Amino acid sequence: MNEHFLRLWPAQASDYAVSVDWLVIGFTAMMALFVVPVFVALWVFIWRYRRGRPADRDHRPQSNLPIELAWIILPFIGSLVVFLLSARLFFIARTPPEDALEVQVTARQWMWKFQHQGGQREINTLHVPARRPVKLTMISEDVIHSLFFPSLRIKQDVLPGRYSMLWFQAEHSGTYGVYCAEYCGTDHAAMLARLVVLNPADYEHWLADNGSSADLARQGETLYRQYGCASCHDSGNAPPLAGVFNRSVQLADGSQVKADEAYLRDSILLPQKQLVAGYLPIMPTYSNLLDEEAVQRLVAYLRELAEKHQ
Numbered sequence: 001m002n003e004h005f006l007r008l009w010p011a012q013a014s015d016y017a018v019s020v021d022w023l024v025i026g027f028t029a030m031m032a033l034f035v036v037p038v039f040v041a042l043w044v045f046i047w048r049y050r051r052g053r054p055a056d057r058d059h060r061p062q063s064n065l066p067i068e069l070a071w072i073i074l075p076f077i078g079s080l081v082v083f084l085l086s087a088r089l090f091f092i093a094r095t096p097p098e099d100a101l102e103v104q105v106t107a108r109q110w111m112w113k114f115q116h117q118g119g120q121r122e123i124n125t126l127h128v129p130a131r132r133p134v135k136l137t138m139i140s141e142d143v144i145h146s147l148f149f150p151s152l153r154i155k156q157d158v159l160p161g162r163y164s165m166l167w168f169q170a171e172h173s174g175t176y177g178v179y180c181a182e183y184c185g186t187d188h189a190a191m192l193a194r195l196v197v198l199n200p201a202d203y204e205h206w207l208a209d210n211g212s213s214a215d216l217a218r219q220g221e222t223l224y225r226q227y228g229c230a231s232c233h234d235s236g237n238a239p240p241l242a243g244v245f246n247r248s249v250q251l252a253d254g255s256q257v258k259a260d261e262a263y264l265r266d267s268i269l270l271p272q273k274q275l276v277a278g279y280l281p282i283m284p285t286y287s288n289l290l291d292e293e294a295v296q297r298l299v300a301y302l303r304e305l306a307e308k309h310q
């Protein structure tokens, strides 16, 4: 497709990618530091004590405390440094900034679907602005997939029935390869996508050119009316949904949950899974009516309601 596909050392599209590469290079160098002396000594001794060589063979083993301490402590410190550096990167990868741009991802055999907050939708191509954090909330409509951005050095399984998350900040505009990294059936190898990183101004143009008439929350509001949610939720038969997002919800079994995206998704698709305390289990299952993308729109609407509600 383009030069970024099938490169052994992919382009570095983010600062995170640069840090990961330094970690890999540093770790490899440290391993070489441990391994090379062992192999050098191995061959020296093989040579020196080969058969027929009149070498002195009755050395008593003698201890040498400084050497013992050195080979225990130095590798320990080296490994600890690598551990701390990788723990830091892991922490960064798990902690999206608050102001990240949000994109909803739905995977299925065999394509990637992306929904932007403005309502723009694309398949197998993802447009993002450079130098801005982007957070992907991902779910699969069938089997396990895995979204892999080699040029960003990030990869995350995309699971059916459960949201997972990736975030990144691309620094350089360009087009980068995106892969499915979990074998998912016949056309797994063809489950490719492109990441198009645009300069912020070009990104604004792209948004405007691809603008849909309604943003994600408006589309969710339409679904909310279309599927009769209001008949229960705005009538007292069901909990009001205006401020529910991110609130703590008391469940019928006595436990408490935070109404995050995953909880709201499950409430819509599997209403009997977690019953809200004080209500009857009368909510119908929407799993055969709404697909994951529709649920993402409803959740966007409920989120917006909560933001207005504050």
Ligand code: HEC
Residues within 6 Å of the ligand: 223, 224, 227, 228, 229, 230, 231, 232, 233, 237, 238, 239, 240, 241, 244, 249, 259, 264, 267, 268, 271, 272, 274, 275, 276, 279, 280, 281, 282, 283, 284, 286, 298
């Ligand atoms: C027939 C009535 C009915 C309809 C229609 C209905 N719900 Fe519900 N819903 C309920 C009831 C009752 C509860 C509380 C009991 C439970 O958890 O199932 C509930 C719970 C919820 C919750 C969890 C609320 C909380 O406070 O934790 C969400 C979210 C939700 N519904 C969303 C929807 C959406 C979105 C629709 C439309 C696609 C919808 N509901 C349609 C009756 C309904």
Ligand SMILES: [Cu+2]
Residues within 6 Å of the ligand: 110, 144, 145, 146, 180, 181, 182, 183, 184, 188, 191
């Ligand atoms: Cu796949």
